[in-house]
Amino acid sequence: MLKKNIILWFSIVLVLFLAGCVSKPSVYSSTGDELNQTQEQFELFTITKDGSFQLDECKSRGLENKVIMFKSKYCGHCAATLPIFLEVCREMGVEPTILDMTVNEDKDEIKSHGLEIMYAPTFVFGCDYTVGAKTKEKYISMCGLFLK
Numbered sequence: 001m002l003k004k005n006i007i008l009w010f011s012i013v014l015v016l017f018l019a020g021c022v023s024k025p026s027v028y029s030s031t032g033d034e035l036n037q038t039q040e041q042f043e044l045f046t047i048t049k050d051g052s053f054q055l056d057e058c059k060s061r062g063l064e065n066k067v068i069m070f071k072s073k074y075c076g077h078c079a080a081t082l083p084i085f086l087e088v089c090r091e092m093g094v095e096p097t098i099l100d101m102t103v104n105e106d107k108d109e110i111k112s113h114g115l116e117i118m119y120a121p122t123f124v125f126g127c128d129y130t131v132g133a134k135t136k137e138k139y140i141s142m143c144g145l146f147l148k
Contacts, residue, residue: 058127
């Protein structure tokens with residue numbers, strides 16, 4: 001009986017392991033929709049800390065002229081910093097895009113830029129990105145660099 005249980009558990013583990021090794025189906029379709037075309041151009045980039053894209057990568061992702069805040073409806077820091085961020089953008093004449101990582105349509109737009117956002121809030125100012133809520137002065141600084 002013990003031998004049968006060991007063989008059974010080993011078989012289950014083996015099946016689960018092999019199922020994880022199967023290559024994922026292609027996300028590209030022949031319909032030519034924008035999301036699939038964009039994903040063919042570059043790999044998914046995961047933002048986990050502050051940094052910058054190289055200019056060519058930034059342009060290929062369609063980010064060079066965008067200011068984006070990635071937020072979550074479950075994020076208290078997002079709710080607290082959103083009014084400050086919007087105030088700075090308004091004062092500096094910047095038109096931001098606000099994307100909620102919990103909304104399917106916004107998830108599609110995030111993927112269309114080839115991004116995976118790990119933490120909320122995350123901000124993209126053109127080719128620069130920063131993670132976490134910031135002070136008003138930091139938003140002013142980031143917008144200033146973006147406008148140069």
